[in-house]
Amino acid sequence: QVQLVESGGGLVQTGGSLRLSCAASGRTFDFYAMAWFRQAPGKEREFVAAISWSGGGISYADSVKGRFTISRDNTKNTAFLQMDNLKLEDTAVYYCADRRSTVVMTPRSYDYWGQGTQVTVSS
DSSP, X not given: OOEEEEEOOEEEETTOOEEEEEEEESSOOTTOXXXXXXXXXXXXXXXXXXXXXXXXXXXXXXXXXXXXXXXXXXXXXXXXXXXXXXXXXXXXXXXXXXXXXXXXXXXXXXXXEOOOEEEEEEO
C-alpha cells in the first residue's frame, strides 16, 4: 500500500522557519517526481514546489521563490520543504504528492497524496 506521510507542520511567527518532511513507502519511488501543494480555508489547492527524481528539475510557485527550498533524499524515500521568512499568507494545510513522470504544477496530474500537515503563521 502506497503511503505518503507529511510531518513538521506547526505554529510559527511571521519571519520564522519550518521544515516539512514527506516520507513515502509501499513501492519503489525510482523516477517519481514529488511535489508540495497547499490549501487555505475557502481556497483551491495550489502548487508550491516540485522536484524530479534526480533532483535536477525543480519548480516553485512565484509566491514562494526565494523563501522555500524543496529537496529530497532518495535513499530514504523522503522529500523536504524548507520554509523560511514565513508570511501570514503561507498559512494552509500542506500536502505532498507524487507522480511517475516529470515535474508538473497541476494537482490532478499527481497520483498519490499525503494526509496533509497544518502550517499556521501568526503575527
